[in-house]
Amino acid sequence: MDLLLAEELASSGEFLQIFTDVIKIDDAHVETLYISKTDIQLGESDLTIVINSDGVKSGLLIEDKIDAVAMPDQACRYFKRGEKGVKDNEYDQFFIFIVAPQKYLDLNSEAKKYQYQISYERILEFFEQFVDARSRFKASMIRAGIEKQKRGYQVKKDDAVTEFWDKYDEYQKANYPELKPYYKKGDKGSNAAWPRFNTIYDGLYMYHKTNAGYVDLTFDRCANKIVTISEILAEHLRNYQKEGLSIHKTGKSAALRLNVPVLDMQRSFEEQLESVEACFKAIKKMTDTAELFSLKEIINLLAVE
Numbered sequence: 001m002d003l004l005l006a007e008e009l010a011s012s013g014e015f016l017q018i019f020t021d022v023i024k025i026d027d028a029h030v031e032t033l034y035i036s037k038t039d040i041q042l043g044e045s046d047l048t049i050v051i052n053s054d055g056v057k058s059g060l061l062i063e064d065k066i067d068a069v070a071m072p073d074q075a076c077r078y079f080k081r082g083e084k085g086v087k088d089n090e091y092d093q094f095f096i097f098i099v100a101p102q103k104y105l106d107l108n109s110e111a112k113k114y115q116y117q118i119s120y121e122r123i124l125e126f127f128e129q130f131v132d133a134r135s136r137f138k139a140s141m142i143r144a145g146i147e148k149q150k151r152g153y154q155v156k157k158d159d160a161v162t163e164f165w166d167k168y169d170e171y172q173k174a175n176y177p178e179l180k181p182y183y184k185k186g187d188k189g190s191n192a193a194w195p196r197f198n199t200i201y202d203g204l205y206m207y208h209k210t211n212a213g214y215v216d217l218t219f220d221r222c223a224n225k226i227v228t229i230s231e232i233l234a235e236h237l238r239n240y241q242k243e244g245l246s247i248h249k250t251g252k253s254a255a256l257r258l259n260v261p262v263l264d265m266q267r268s269f270e271e272q273l274e275s276v277e278a279c280f281k282a283i284k285k286m287t288d289t290a291e292l293f294s295l296k297e298i299i300n301l302l303a304v305e
Contacts (some may be wrong), residue, residue: 002064003048004141005099005123006035009049015126019060020051022116023095028053040069040299042084043077043202050091059091059200065100066145075113087124099123101146120146144263157187160266167269168195168276179287193265197283199290203302206278206286213262215247216255217286222301223249229256229301247291256289258282 001052008015020028028051037048047062061078075096098105098114099289105117120142127139128222166266172179180198182205193211203220219229226247233247248255250264260282261275269276293301 001066001145002035004138005062006047008138009033009047016051018118018126019049019097019116020053022097022118023058025051025053025058028058030139031057038203040201040203040295040302042081043074045078045081048085051304056093057091059085059094060097061085061094062097062099064198065098065104065111066148067303074110078114092166104115122248138305148289156189156193158190161190161192162186162188164265165192165195165270167304171269171276172280175216175277176284179280179283188263197287201290201293201295201298202289204293204298206283206290208260210263210265210279215260215282215286216250217254217256217257217290219254219301222254223252225301226254229254232293232297232301233289235288256286258286265289287305 009019010030013029016028016030020026030038030049031051031052034048036044036046038044045061046064047060049060049062051058051060053266059082061082063074065076079095080095083213085091095113097118098111098116099118100108100111100120102121103121105111105119111117124139124142124146127135127142130136165183166185168183169183169185172181182196182198194207194209197206197208199205199217203222205218207216207218209216219225222229226249231249233245233278237243237245246257248257255274259273263275263279268279
């Protein structure tokens with residue numbers, strides 16, 4: 001959906017006007033547009049549009065949601081990225097938007113913290129006024145997003161897996177409170193087997209792949225930078241292979257991997273406690289390894305080429 005919005009904002013002045021009418025800016029044109037613009041310390045904006053009206057540059061920072069859970073302080077981080085954009089002279093002023101189905105905007109407390117809200121229903125109204133095939137297709141995509149929100153995602157609860165996650169979470173909080181878990185408690189399905197943990201850097205995070213038997217420190221969108229990661233790591237840990245670490249391509253990303261015991265979430269948490277402890281020691285080790293990288297190194301690695 002981000003790509004659909006980006007294309008229309010860049011190519012249609014009428015569509016852009018949906019946003020500029022809200023902030024009372026006339027005769028604007030798009031100067032630059034970024035998809036998934038990331039700040040290592042402040043996180044990612046789904047869309048960042050810089051528009052120009054009579055020489056005044058305005059940054060439109062847009063969060064696009066259908067039914068994904070809103071992260072705590074997500075709106076606040078958008079404001080901080082906007083303030084940084086002004087400080088860095090990327091634009092003179094900024095405006096924060098959330099675009100989502102009306103039901104999401106009505107029911108989600110985090111959504112209400114954004115300056116401006118644009119509903120999918122308003123965007124659908126825009127496309128429905130045209131009869132060409134391109135507009136009909138885009139209208140169908142928006143309708144699908146609205147219907148997805150209405151249906152929601154229903155987890156088919158697996159009692160054993162849910163109980164395991166609950167005890168896993170309790171163990172982490174009691175024994176490794178310094179870790180940064182990035183998952184929600186609650187009902188879990190039978191395939192829920194990868195707890196995620198954040199590090200001090202956005203774009204650098206861990207998955208504990210319990211059913212596969214390893215912890216991956218993931219470098220987002222760095223599949224083509226494995227050699228560079230290896231070289232930097234060797235500077236900090238001369239022979240990182242002796243530490244049990246290996247580097248792998250995982251889709252579009254790269255992962256620094258550490259093998260751990262396999263956990264079976266259908267079995268009792270207590271009878272696997274020794275293996276659980278070994279896993280958390282590995283997660284802590286990977287957290288510490290992430291901190292060996294300097295901010296400059298991470299910025300260069302995660303920069304989109």
